[in-house]
Amino acid sequence: MKFIHEDFLLQTKFAEELYHTYAKNQPIIDYHNHLSPKDIAEDTVFENLTKVWVDGDHYKWRAMRTLGIDERFITGEASDKEKFLKWAKTVPFTLRNPLYHWTHLELARYFDIHDFLNDITAESIYDFTKEKLSSKPYSCQNLLKMVNTEIICTTEDPTDDLKYHREIANSDFGVKVSTSFRPDKSIAILDDNYNNYIDSLARTVDKEINTFTDLCNALYSRITFFDANGCKLSDHGLNQIYFETYTRGEVESIFKKKRYKQPITNNEAIKFQTAILIFLGKTYHEFGWVQQFHLGALRNNNQRMHKILGPDTGWDSIGDYPQAQSLSKFLNALDANNKLTKTILYNLNPADNEVFASMIGNFNDGSIKGKVQLGSGWWFLDQKDGMTKQLNALSNMGLISCFVGMLTDSRSFLSFPRHEYFRRVLCNILGNEIESGELPNDMNLIGKLVSNICYNNAKEYFNL
Known part of the structure; x- marks a missing residue:
């Protein structure tokens, strides 16, 4: 199930x-x-999941910091993909935090993704959603x-x-x-x-x-x-x-x-x-x-x-x-x-x-x-x-x-x-x-x- x-x-x-x-x-x-x-x-139209989902989200940032992730990958100069991969690495450690539910609920509702987000699935999810997000059906209004x-x-x-x-x-x-x-x-x-x-x-x-x-x-x-x-x-x-x-x-x-x-x-x-x-x-x-x-x-x-x-x-x-x-x-x-x-x-x-x-x-x-x-x-x-x-x-x-x-x-x-x-x-x-x-x-x-x-x-x- x-x-x-x-x-x-x-x-x-x-x-x-x-x-x-x-x-x-x-x-x-x-x-x-x-x-x-x-x-x-x-x-x-957002370029990728980092732009629409991780940037500006201090709920996620607090979790990443707690896990010991350097600020470079949170609000720093790391690339969007690097930041997303660090967030994905964090997700399995958010069990019993509402972030775990919200993360998978949002992936399911907007992208029909039902895989668990983690460091193994991160790259494929990033690439799949990047393609969708760059299209007009995923603009802010839509x-x-x-x-x-x-x-x-x-x-x-x-x-x-x-x-x-x-x-x-x-x-x-x-x-x-x-x-x-x-x-x-x-x-x-x-x-x-x-x-x-x-x-x-x-x-x-x-x-x-x-x-x-x-x-x-x-x-x-x-x-x-x-x-x-x-x-x-x-x-x-x-x-x-x-x-x-x-x-x-x-x-x-x-x-x-x-x-x-x-x-x-x-x-x-x-x-x-x-x-x-x-x-x-x-x-x-x-x-x-x-x-x-x-x-x-x-x-x-x-x-x-x-x-x-x-x-x-x-x-x-x-x-x-x-x-x-x-x-x-x-x-x-x-x-x-x-x-x-x-x-x-x-x-x-x-x-x-x-x-x-x-x-x-x-x-x-x-x-x-x-x-x-x-x-x-x-x-x-x-x-x-x-x-x-x-x-x-x-x-x-x-x-x-x-x-x-x-x-x-x-x-x-x-x-x-x-x-x-x-x-x-x-x-x-x-x-x-x-x-x-x-x-x-x-x-x-x-x-x-x-x-x-x-x-x-x-x-x-x-x-x-």
């Missing part, structure tokens, strides 16, 4: 029926990823169509001109490509490059930004621009939600100090960050957007390697920040004025699963189905165990029936079988509970739940 067979991960006949009848053929709405809109607009993608949302900074999104919107590409607004750099006032970024934002809006009011006006202008170009989501990657009481005068003074390159304290930074988040949250509500918060990463831990390679190269981990109190105060400050928009909270620390799952219930006020969501397992938690724990926490503390499902959060055009992986995990959990008698043997009822989580809830929630 093939390793990636039609009932992969499905342990009961009920799981099999749920997956094949209600999950498998649902279109994909990937509402958060980091794909390149330029590659989509230009319909890039890779998205191949897995039944309906909508994707990339992630852009407020200074982005959305040129490629406009090009895609005016093309005959059948997949809707939207964006999400990521203003993290405008919030990170303690960053050494903060003033340079504010200068860049000022050039984008063609107005000076000397005061906090100027900053808010600039961000409002960019939100208006993004909205006019089809954006309906924002996203924030923060250690934690910031909350400290402040006055407008204090925040104006803090921002002015930063612009004059004067030092500010941590407490002043938190006051400023609170103020800008509250402003953004109210603005998202005005525009009817969904706001997303990815919380809990401890980034750039290895300073030596960060200086050499920069961010997003594999030196991040799970943080253990206190989350509950400031998150509650932030959501409450928006809700108190009825300015809390649809909100998705993603936690990176599994110890916070129940904290976040119970938090969302505080602000689901009956106005919108699933208004405040516990987001899917992401980054270190977007694997079988992490997905299962997230689904269980949400089920125990809230209503899994309102869940908007999976996303890739990926930079890779070959990552979309993660939706299939999630759907199989979901159906297996439910199928096992039907078999054990914990859920009723009612395929119409449970099947509707599956279809909603895989597609319908997201379709309704995001209104893209």
Whole structure:
């Protein structure tokens, strides 16, 4: 039997029926990823598996480093083929890591390859896929169509001109490509490059930004621009939600100090960050957007390697920040004025699963189905165990029936079988509970739940 067979991960006949009848053929709405809109607009054709699959994938890079592979074959000057051969050598050592499943699932779905990837099969797989990838049927746009993608949302900074999104919107590409607004750099006032970024934002809006009011006006202008170009989501990657009481005068003074390159304290930074988040949250509500918060990463831990390679190269981990109190105060400050928009909270620390799952219930006020969501397992938690724990926490503390499902959060055009992986995990959990008698043997009822989580809830929630 093939390793990636039609009932992969499905342990009961009920799981099999749920997956094949209600999950498998649902279109994909990937509402958060980091794909390149330029590659989509230009319909890039990748030269080989290294270009489309290994380059930029810090999951793979961390595994290769752990095995003792020199950086030359990871981010260095080695050839594409040499890098792929080193990755292939690593794969057999990834047993029980999600990389092993993802690797073989992606080879099967995109290339119909069912051989195990290792140092023996590596060269033939590299050559076989290189021939396919160099052809038009494997261009970026066709890779998205191949897995039944309906909508994707990339992630852009407020200074982005959305040129490629406009090009895609005016093309005959059948997949809707939207964006999400990521203003993290405008919030990170303690960053050494903060003033340079504010200068860049000022050039984008063609107005000076000397005061906090100027900053808010600039961000409002960019939100208006993004909205006019089809954006309906924002996203924030923060250690934690910031909350400290402040006055407008204090925040104006803090921002002015930063612009004059004067030092500010941590407490002043938190006051400023609170103020800008509250402003953004109210603005998202005005525009009817969904706001997303990815919380809990401890980034750039290895300073030596960060200086050499920069961010997003594999030196991040799970943080253990206190989350509950400031998150509650932030959501409450928006809700108190009825300015809390649809909100998705993603936690990176599994110890916070129940904290976040119970938090969302505080602000689901009956106005919108699933208004405040516990987001899917992401980054270190977007694997079988992490997905299962997230689904269980949400089920125990809230209503899994309102869940908007999976996303890739990926930079890779070959990552979309993660939706299939999630759907199989979901159906297996439910199928096992039907078999054990914990859920009723009612395929119409449970099947509707599956279809909603895989597609319908997201379709309704995001209104893209």
